[in-house]
Amino acid sequence: MEISNVETLFDKTLQESKLTAKQQSVLKVSLNLFAEKGFDGTSTSEIAKQAGVSEGTVFKQFKTKDGILAALLNPFLDQVVPMAATEFLTEVKDLRFDDLTAFFNYVIKDRMTFAIANQKQLKILVQEIIRNSDMIQSFVDKIVSRILNTFGKSLQTFKDRGILVDWPTERIIRYFLGVAGSYIVPAVLIGKADQLDIEKSCSEATEFLVRGLTPIK
Amino acid sequence: MEISNVETLFDKTLQESKLTAKQQSVLKVSLNLFAEKGFDGTSTSEIAKQAGVSEGTVFKQFKTKDGILAALLNPFLDQVVPMAATEFLTEVKDLRFDDLTAFFNYVIKDRMTFAIANQKQLKILVQEIIRNSDMIQSFVDKIVSRILNTFGKSLQTFKDRGILVDWPTERIIRYFLGVAGSYIVPAVLIGKADQLDIEKSCSEATEFLVRGLTPIK
């Protein structure tokens, strides 16, 4: 079983973007600086300097500083998230998971890997959500309903087989994200996400989730 | 059993601060604006305007804009968190919890109430952690070790009685925070934390935690 190679999605997006090397450099540098110092805490002159580019070049392509942010987040929101979601979900359909442990372990590992690979975008996204909760509301709704429909169906098969507690899908997903987040969030915030032992974290998280979500006979 | 009245800690801090009414107004307004728009996204002139105060007054007491931030977060970090922690822990000591459910339900409700009451400070804190992960590192360490020592002792009694799984305290706390966070974080981010049904959320969270953390005979 192969983990989808989500790490390269940002780079792949760059390559397909028809942006020049300099403009790609602007995006890469902006991703790092926005994640490190926040959007407001990053100046366009610093972006230009670190990208080895004139300040005019920064604006030639992206028009405004917000344009850079959009260029970073839109592919992530419009393509990466749904794509990765679909990607993993189609794989899920094709696979036979005999027990909850195998299924949970797969999903947790997949999502955790994705989160680590895109931790910078996630960090930036969190900041934007704080700065502008309205703008993000629609995005959240879209994502949630998508996950409910797809992931929820997988869960239903386990409920039908009597090996998953019969709680609302929303509640189960809540614990999924909460438990996964309890490993990812601290690691990302401290900036040591790369040192996270994914295998161990996944098996621990899976163990706890399976306990908590197995029906009591 | 009385829930500690954490909602008023900020206000109480203000009253005890010997600040003039205008300077208290500056702090209140800053708390709201920093939480809404971020520290960098808030200008001192806007603080002054909303506080009904001149621009000079903002700096008279707090010296710098960072000084305002410190005046908001330091009481929260230095007093409020430990105080509330201690407060709740001393109460815990005095109480007899016969089963895990009663204990977890109490703790979760206490912490969730606290988080909701201080959601703005938490929001600001998250932003600062993103902007400056180093500065916060020490704080995290301090808090964690404190919780480990105090909360961990309570957990040990349950482990000894064989009604709590024998995992490291750190791991159990991780799931505590993760599950509690799965209710609080979305509510706070969306800005609808006040509409959260705390009773229902706590009993749900407790139910799941108890399932996941009860030893399998």
Added chain:
Amino acid sequence: MEISNVETLFDKTLQESKLTAKQQSVLKVSLNLFAEKGFDGTSTSEIAKQAGVSEGTVFKQFKTKDGILAALLNPFLDQVVPMAATEFLTEVKDLRFDDLTAFFNYVIKDRMTFAIANQKQLKILVQEIIRNSDMIQSFVDKIVSRILNTFGKSLQTFKDRGILVDWPTERIIRYFLGVAGSYIVPAVLIGKADQLDIEKSCSEATEFLVRGLTPIK
């Protein structure tokens, strides 16, 4: 008969404006630079430098560069023009003009003096009209209808006495402005308005207008 002292209207407006000396200096300098080099051709840094003021000060009071323009033109449009118009028209009512020559000479001299005194504002206004014909349309309509009502009544008395040709007021005013403008416009554009011999210009213009507007017996 005393010519109204229109030269000091701008200065008087400044004094009544509650602006600090520095901000008044910004306005004075802006008036000169906008008139000399055009609005677009004048930079705020040059305004600041010539006004002996920091660039921040320029924006402290007037918010934007357009704000400076508004601060220059609004008093001119909202107060000066109507005021001067009313001023001269009430005087006209009180005066007895036996013949067309005396009346025309008075009016022409009054308006020509006013135009020379406010030549810079007029220059700026012309530029703005070119840049933004829509915005000015309403202003033109207001002024025209005002002049028609007031000046037109004076003209009517001369028509009734049979010493003024019975053309529409609008047409007569057209020639008034055209002939007066034929003296003022070149002088202002060349920048030698101060060398204009007002007495001679007025008597010449009056002579021509009286010839052209006297009924042919």
Added chain:
Amino acid sequence: MEISNVETLFDKTLQESKLTAKQQSVLKVSLNLFAEKGFDGTSTSEIAKQAGVSEGTVFKQFKTKDGILAALLNPFLDQVVPMAATEFLTEVKDLRFDDLTAFFNYVIKDRMTFAIANQKQLKILVQEIIRNSDMIQSFVDKIVSRILNTFGKSLQTFKDRGILVDWPTERIIRYFLGVAGSYIVPAVLIGKADQLDIEKSCSEATEFLVRGLTPIK
């Protein structure tokens, strides 16, 4: 009697210019934009976009932005004005005007038609005169002396015949331009020059001028 077809002078100049279609497009677009928004208010990138041309192309032929301005105004100043002037003056010489009315009517209509046809160039010219009164001084002198010599001679014949008041040519031309301008300027500024009823305007203007300039017996 044929009115010289001045409307096409700009187009004719373009055709004879050996400029490529793209470069002609640059000039046409620049003429419109400079007239609408002013020279300083028009960016070369906007010219390029509206002309359907790359930014580099704009500079390939005209070197600088001022070069575009020169390419627009120089033919107008160096060729169009004198040419049209000469053109009309040679025609005038060949024609016999029995009375002032016929002569004035012809001249006014000719010049008014010319002004309307070249209103955009005139608008641009006015802006440039405001921005740079020195540069234009020489041009004005040239034009004025030319008109004085040619138009002045025609006027002299009428003075000799005793049907034109014996004022200095300069003064008569002043009223000519003033009265003609009183029709043209408002129409051009408001942007409704095309709706101007030239026939009616000319006969009105002529009527007034003839009254004002006919000797009193």
Added chain:
DNA sequence: TATGAATGAGACTTCATTCAT
């Protein structure tokens, strides 16, 4: 203590112009 005018560094952005392709 409180005010708010003043500051100047620096932010974002525009734009005329150049040059490799």
Added chain:
DNA sequence: TATGAATGAAGTCTCATTCAT
């Protein structure tokens, strides 16, 4: 000839901070 990415100087504007009143 034509393109458009790149430039960097300059423009408008913001903002934390100071200080005389």
